[in-house]
Amino acid sequence: MTTLKQLYCLQEVDLDLDGVNGRIAEVERELEGRLSLDKIEESLEEAKTRLQEIQSTHRQLQLETESQRERSSHLETQLYGGDLDNPRDLEALQLEANNVRHALEQMDVRLLELSLQAEDARSQISAQEQQLTDTQSAWEVRQAQLWEQLEELTDKQEELKKDRTSLASDVEPVELNRYEGLRRSKGGQAVAKVMRGLCQACRMSLPTQQVQRVRNGREVVLCNNCGRILLPG
Numbered sequence: 347m348t349t350l351k352q353l354y355c356l357q358e359v360d361l362d363l364d365g366v367n368g369r370i371a372e373v374e375r376e377l378e379g380r381l382s383l384d385k386i387e388e389s390l391e392e393a394k395t396r397l398q399e400i401q402s403t404h405r406q407l408q409l410e411t412e413s414q415r416e417r418s419s420h421l422e423t424q425l426y427g428g429d430l431d432n433p434r435d436l437e438a439l440q441l442e443a444n445n446v447r448h449a450l451e452q453m454d455v456r457l458l459e460l461s462l463q464a465e466d467a468r469s470q471i472s473a474q475e476q477q478l479t480d481t482q483s484a485w486e487v488r489q490a491q492l493w494e495q496l497e498e499l500t501d502k503q504e505e506l507k508k509d510r511t512s513l514a515s516d517v518e519p520v521e522l523n524r525y526e527g528l529r530r531s532k533g534g535q536a537v538a539k540v541m542r543g544l545c546q547a548c549r550m551s552l553p554t555q556q557v558q559r560v561r562n563g564r565e566v567v568l569c570n571n572c573g574r575i576l577l578p579g
């Protein structure tokens with residue numbers, strides 16, 4: 347016959363196993379996480395792309411500026427070369443030269459803006475690269491700790507599983523079923539001690555007669571209130 351003590355021992359091992367399994371899941375989650383690193387890498391990539399875009403716009407605009415500058419100096423030569431004597435042509439040329447000069451001024455302002463933006467992007471990139479390096483070193487240390495913890499926990503888990511198998515093999519199948527059903531429905535605790543007339547799981551006071559039956563230990567007594575298997579404390 348299965349003794350209550352056997353069930354209680356089984357429960358001790360099962361509760362330890364629950365704890366170990368929970369910690370293994372936490373460690374594995376953290377190992378898979380790498381969240382902070384991923385985020386920094388992502389925003390670093392974004393900043394690099396932004397810098398490339400700024401630089402390419404800058405190059406494009408610089409080429410345009412050069413050709414406008416050539417055009418401007420060509421116009422100036424024409425204007426002041428003295429080859430034109432028709433006032434209307436001169437006026438048109440003057441207007442065109444003014445337009446080109448004005449466009450060049452605007453382009454210079456835009457080039458300066460782009461240079462400043464590129465400078466911002468570069469300092470952002472270098473700050474993020476530094477942050478990434480720091481986070482990476484911190485992560486390497488943490489990762490090593492986590493792998494070590496995982497190894498210890500897995501060893502412990504194996505040990506507990508062996509204990510569990512051996513303890514469970516001594517329990518009658520009907521009792522084991524009831525125990526496992528209660529564990530599932532009662533948050534992992536199927537067996538509760540009775541101390542000073544109280545069920546130690548739900549803290550309810552039990553009738554004296556019931557406490558007596560638990561002490562006698564000749565039958566399985568369930569708590570009136572929570573339905574757990576009672577064990578003398």
Ligand SMILES: [Zn+2]
Pocket residue numbers: 538545546547548549550569570571572573574
């Ligand atoms: Zn109870």
